Amino acid sequence: xxxxxxxxxxxxGEAEKSADAIRETNLMxxxxxxxxxxxxxxxxxxxxNLTKEGFETEAAYDGQEGLDKALKTNPDLxxxxxxxxxxxxFEICKRIRERSNVPIxxxxxxxxxxxxxxxxxxxxxxxxxxxxxxxxxIARVKANIRRRAMTDIVGRSEANIKxxxxxxxDNNLFEARKNGELLELTLREFELLKxxxxxxxxxxxxxxxxxxxxxxxxxxxxxxxxxxVRRLREKLEDDSSDPGYxxxxxxxxxxxxxxx
Numbered sequence: 001x002x003x004x005x006x007x008x009x010x011x012x013g014e015a016e017k018s019a020d021a022i023r024e025t026n027l028m029x030x031x032x033x034x035x036x037x038x039x040x041x042x043x044x045x046x047x048x049n050l051t052k053e054g055f056e057t058e059a060a061y062d063g064q065e066g067l068d069k070a071l072k073t074n075p076d077l078x079x080x081x082x083x084x085x086x087x088x089x090f091e092i093c094k095r096i097r098e099r100s101n102v103p104i105x106x107x108x109x110x111x112x113x114x115x116x117x118x119x120x121x122x123x124x125x126x127x128x129x130x131x132x133x134x135x136x137x138i139a140r141v142k143a144n145i146r147r148r149a150m151t152d153i154v155g156r157s158e159a160n161i162k163x164x165x166x167x168x169x170d171n172n173l174f175e176a177r178k179n180g181e182l183l184e185l186t187l188r189e190f191e192l193l194k195x196x197x198x199x200x201x202x203x204x205x206x207x208x209x210x211x212x213x214x215x216x217x218x219x220x221x222x223x224x225x226x227x228x229v230r231r232l233r234e235k236l237e238d239d240s241s242d243p244g245y246x247x248x249x250x251x252x253x254x255x256x257x258x259x260x
Contacts, residue, residue, distance in 0.1 A: 031055055031056065031076040031077070031145050032055070032056040032057070032058060032073070032074075032075045032076050032077075033050050033055050033056070033057050033058075033075060033076065033077045033078075033079060033141060034057075034058050034059075034060065034066070034069055034070055034073065034075035034077070034078045034079070035047055035050075035057060035058070035059045035060070035079045036059075036060045036063070036065075036066030036069075036070070036078060036079065036080045036081055036084065036089070036092065037059070037060075037061070037079070037081045037107065038061050038062055038081060038083070038084050038085055039081075040059075040061060043059045043061065044059075046079065046137070047059060049134045049137065049138065050138070050141065053138050053142075055141070058073060058075065062084055062085040062086045062087075063084040063085060063086040063087025063089070063091070063092055064086040064087055065086075066078075066080070066084065066087075066092055067087060067092045067095055067096070070092070070096050070100070070102070071095075071096065071099060071100070074102075075102060076102065076103075076145050077102065077103045077104075077105065077141055077144055077145050077148075078096065078102055078103070078104045078105070079105050079107055079141075080092060080093060080104055080105065080106050080107065080124070081106075081107045081108075082106060082107070082108045082109075082115065082119070083109070089106060089108075089119075090118055090119065090122055093106065093119060093122045093123055093124050094122045094123070096123075097122065097123035101148070101187065102148075103125045103126075103144040103145060103147075103148050104123065104124045104125055104126075105124070105125060105126045105127065105128060105140060105141070105144060106119040106124045106126070106127040106128070107127075107128055107130060107132075108127060108128075108129055108130065109129070109130045113223070113227065116223075116224075116227055117227055117230075117231065120186065120188070120227055120228060120231060121186075121231060123186055125144050125186075125187070125188055126140060126144060126188075126214070126224060127224070128140065139216060140216060143214060143215040143216050146215060147191075147214075147215050160172065162197070162198075164197045164200065164256070164258050165258040165259065166178060166179050167193075167197065167236075167245065167258075168180075169190075169193065169194050169197060171194070174187065174190050175190070176190055176193055176194075176236075178236065183235050183236060184235060185232070185235060186231075188213075188214075189228060189231060189232045189235070191213055192209070192213050192228055192229070192232060193232060193236070193246075193256075195209075195212065195213050196246065196254065196255060196256035199256070200255075200256050200257070200258060201255060201256070201257070202255055203249045203252050203253050203254070203255040204253045204254060204255065205252060205253035206222040206225040206226070206253060206254075207222065208253065209225050209253070209254070210222060210224065210225060225254075229246055229254055232246060233245075233246055244259040245257060245258075245259065
C-alpha cells in the first residue's frame with residue numbers, strides 16, 4: 001500500500017517549481033486541508049505532499065476525531081477515507097453536509113461503483129480510488145478549493161434567475177426547480193446542470209466536463225462524470241431511463257435539451 005505513496009515523495013522538477021505554482025491565485029493561500037485517514041503512514045505522506053504545495057494540514061485517525069475536527073476547525077477541504085474506526089466515512093460525509101459546504105473528496109480503496117455513488121449522493125464533491133498519484137491529488141485539491149471559493153464570490157455578486165422551459169436555475173441561491181418544485185441537488189449536480197443548460201444543445205465530452213465543471217488539470221477517472229450525470233437524471237427526469245433533459249450523444253458526450 002505504501003509503495004505507490006512513497007514514490008510520490010521523490011523530489012521532481014515540478015515539485016520544486018518557483019512560488020508561481022504555489023501562489024497560482026490568492027485563493028490558494030493559507031488553505032487548510034483536513035485528512036481523515038486511519039493509516040498514519042498514508043496520512044503523513046499525503047500531508048507531506050500538500051505541505052510542499054503550500055497547504056496547511058491537520059490529521060484525524062478515526063471517524064469521531066475526524067468529524068469533530070471537521071465541524072470545529074473549519075477546514076477549506078476534507079480528504080475523507082471510507083473505512084474508518086468508530087464512524088465510517090459515509091456517515092461523516094452526511095453529518096458534515098448537514099452543517100457545512102466544505103469540499104469533500106472521498107478516498108476509497110474499493111472499485112465498487114455503489115460506494116462512489118453513495119458518497120456523491122451524500123454530498124461529497126469527488127472521489128479518488130487508491131492508489132492515486134501525487135500530482136492528481138494536488139490538482140483535485142486545488143480545483144475543489146478554487147471552485148468553492150469562486151462559487152462563494154459568484155453567490156455574493158450575481159443575483160439572477162434563468163429559465164429553460166420548465167427548469168428554473170437560481171444562480172444566487174444555487175437552486176434548481178422543475179415546475180416550481182425544488183430539486184434536491186448536490187452542489188456538483190447543480191453546477192453540471194447549470195453548465196449544460198447555459199450551453200443548450202452543445203455536446204461536451206467527459207474530458208471537457210472534467211476540465212470545465214470540475215476544473216481538473218488531469219482527467220483521472222472519467223466515470224466521475226457518468227456517476228454525476230446518472231444521479232442528476234434520477235432527480236431531474238420524469239424517467240431517468242429515457243431522459244429528456246440531459247441527453248447522450250453516443251461516442252461523444254452529454255448535452256442539455258429543452259423538451260417541447
